[in-house]
Amino acid sequence: MNQDRSLIVIGLLALLALAVANSTFIIDQRQRAILFQLSAVKSYEFEPGLHFKLPFIQSVKKFDGRTLTLDNQTENFLTVEKKNLEVDFYVKWRIADALQYYRSTGGQELVAADRLSSIVNRGLRDQFGSRTIQQAVDSQRDQMMQELEKGVVEKVKELGVEIVDVRIKSINLPQNVSNAVYDRMRAERARIASDFRARGAEEAEKIRAEADREAQVTVANAYRDAEKLRGEGDAKAAEIYARAYGADVEFYRFYRSLSAYRDSFGVGDVMVLEPKGEFFRTFKDGK
Numbered sequence: 001m002n003q004d005r006s007l008i009v010i011g012l013l014a015l016l017a018l019a020v021a022n023s024t025f026i027i028d029q030r031q032r033a034i035l036f037q038l039s040a041v042k043s044y045e046f047e048p049g050l051h052f053k054l055p056f057i058q059s060v061k062k063f064d065g066r067t068l069t070l071d072n073q074t075e076n077f078l079t080v081e082k083k084n085l086e087v088d089f090y091v092k093w094r095i096a097d098a099l100q101y102y103r104s105t106g107g108q109e110l111v112a113a114d115r116l117s118s119i120v121n122r123g124l125r126d127q128f129g130s131r132t133i134q135q136a137v138d139s140q141r142d143q144m145m146q147e148l149e150k151g152v153v154e155k156v157k158e159l160g161v162e163i164v165d166v167r168i169k170s171i172n173l174p175q176n177v178s179n180a181v182y183d184r185m186r187a188e189r190a191r192i193a194s195d196f197r198a199r200g201a202e203e204a205e206k207i208r209a210e211a212d213r214e215a216q217v218t219v220a221n222a223y224r225d226a227e228k229l230r231g232e233g234d235a236k237a238a239e240i241y242a243r244a245y246g247a248d249v250e251f252y253r254f255y256r257s258l259s260a261y262r263d264s265f266g267v268g269d270v271m272v273l274e275p276k277g278e279f280f281r282t283f284k285d286g287k
Contacts, residue, residue, distance in 0.1 A: 022053075022055035022056060023052055023053060023054065023055040024050060024051070024052055024053070025050075025051055025052075025053060025060045026049070026050055026051070027046045027047070027048050027049060027051060027062070028048060029048040030064070030065055030066050031048075031062045031063065031064065031065050032044075032046075032062070032063045032064075032065040032095050032098040032101075033046050033060050033061065033062045033063070033098065034060070034061050034063075034098055034099060034102055034107075035053060035058055035059075035060055036058065036059045036060070036061065037054070037057060037058045038057060041099060041102075042058060044098045044099045044102075061102070061107055063095055063098060063101065063102075063107055063109075064095075064109065065094065065095055066094065067092055067093070067094045067164050068092070068093055068094060068109070068113075069090055069091070069092055070090060070091040070092075070093060070113050070116055070117055070120075071090045072088070072089055072090060072091070072117055072120070072121070073088075074086050074087065074088045075087050075088075075089075075121060075124070076174075077124060077125055077128040077129070078125075078128065078129060079128055079129070079131060079132055079133050079136060080129060080130060080131055080132055081132055081133065083133055083173075084173075084174055085128065085133065085136070085171055085172070085173065086170075086171070086172045086173070086174060087124065087128070087168060087170070087171055088168070088169045088170045088171075088172075089120070089124065089166065089167060089168045089169060090166075090167055090169060091116060091117070091120055091163065091165070091166050092163070092164035092165040092166075093116060093156070093161050093162065093163055093164055094161065094162060094164060095160060095161055096157070096160060096161055096162040097157075097160035097161075098160065099160065100157075100158070100159070100160030101159065101160030101161060102160070103160070104158060104159045104160055105159060105160075112159055112161060115159055116156060116159065116161065119152050119155045119156055120148070120152055120166060123148045123151045123152045123155075124148060126151070127144045127147060127148050128144075131144065136171065137171055141168070145166060145167070145168070148166055149163060149166055152166070
């Protein structure tokens with residue numbers, strides 16, 4: 001009898017401990033929670049800390065309240081020129097309304113991520129579809145992301161979540177299109193290089209011709225100036241000779257004769273001349 005009573009007491013104590021344990025729950029600052037009472041929502045606004053509930057009647061469902069990342073797989077989008085682009089993007093999101101989140105997704109993070117991906121995907125498709133490749137890649141990329149965020153903010157409210165950030169990681173052309181684009185770019189660069197080389201050769205010929213012309217003009221001018229100076233020098237020399245000859249005719253004749261002898265006679269030279277000629281006049285004239 002005592003043994004049966006002890007078992008009953010132990011059972012009651014275990015039941016009491018279970019009831020006490022089931023009557024409290026803790027909400028972490030990184031969590032959002034909903035309190036259910038017999039499958040009906042009782043409350044969903046909880047501050048972090050210790051909370052109480054009715055054991056076995058009420059239950060708590062917790063969700064991750066941190067900022068989550070949806071890293072989407074590469075998607076293909078068409079631009080306004082009907083060009084296909086491979087776009088890789090990600091979305092930062094978090095739960096804004098726990099009750100709406102539960103009603104829309106059943107509290108399943110995968111379901112929420114899938115629906116969120118569809119909404120952002122449609123928004124990106126609209127943005128790329130209204131722009132050219134150049135605008136989407138460069139000039140209007142920031143504007144496109146701002147318009148995308150504005151467009152999806154209202155749509156994701158029905159999921160009970162909010163968009164923290166949307167970013168495009170990369171935009172690439174399909175491989176076959178990339179090869180064609182690169183080939184076209186290479187051909188264009190080769191054409192530009194050839195054009196530059198042709199212009200350079202033409203300019204070089206112009207510079208070379210101009211340099212040759214300037215060289216000829218410079219040489220001609222120098223020759224002209226040299227001839228002019230030579231003529232002036234000859235005239236000056238003739239003038240000096242004339243003045244010298246007029247000052248002392250006999251001395252000038254004697255000096256010229258000595259110069260002629262010096263230029264005519266050399267070591268070992270033999271000259272056969274008539275001694276009575278004018279050339280030997282100075283030798284014969286004692287004066």
